[in-house]
Amino acid sequence: MKIHIPLHLLDQIQSHGENAFPNEGAGLMLGQEENGKRTVESLLFLENAREEENQHNRYLITAEDMLLGEKEAARLSSSILGIFHSHPDHPNHPSEYDREFAIPWYSYLITSVNNAEAVGSRCWRLEDDRESFSEEIIQVISN
């Protein structure tokens, strides 16, 4: 599995995580999937809707924001391919909480942000049995 992301969009995702530090930042990746090939074309930066005191290790994108995302995707003739979020001072590996609330099919791109500096992103997809994630290779497209 691979997800193709233009370099400038990956930079924006990582900057968003840095700006959200010490809290988690999140948003949506919109784009195309054709014959299993995923390509991110645009991003939607969203508010972390979790209560302030829990934003350092939790994020929430409300159904109302997802509805906005679906409308934006329809306007762009694209789809919501997945979600990006940051892990402040933690590895870019899905947590147990991530697994519990994850939805199959979506790409979950996680950026590790250490001391307000993004140090790397990895992408994951939940298996159908909901028991584990598989890594989806990030293929960066040069600008």
Add this chain to the structure above:
Amino acid sequence: MPILKIPTPLRPYAENQSALTLPGEIVEEVLEGAVETYPMLKKHLFNDEGKLRPYVNLFLGEENVNQLEGLKTPLSDGDTLLIIPSIAGG
């Protein structure tokens, strides 16, 4: 009959259909019809106790059914019910 719109992540469990036309006079009946017809949908919509998973939200037009009568919200012929996931993690 009401129409149930299926979000992209759940379409593989409903034979890749984006919308299902199902009988039902309330939201709950339409969901029951969906999982009876497509049993693979069930574990992604409901938890082991048979309750809707916390990330599953249902919209009747622009309105979250939680602001209406929840699963008992009445539906009319041709109403469109959308499944919209909310996204959480840590």
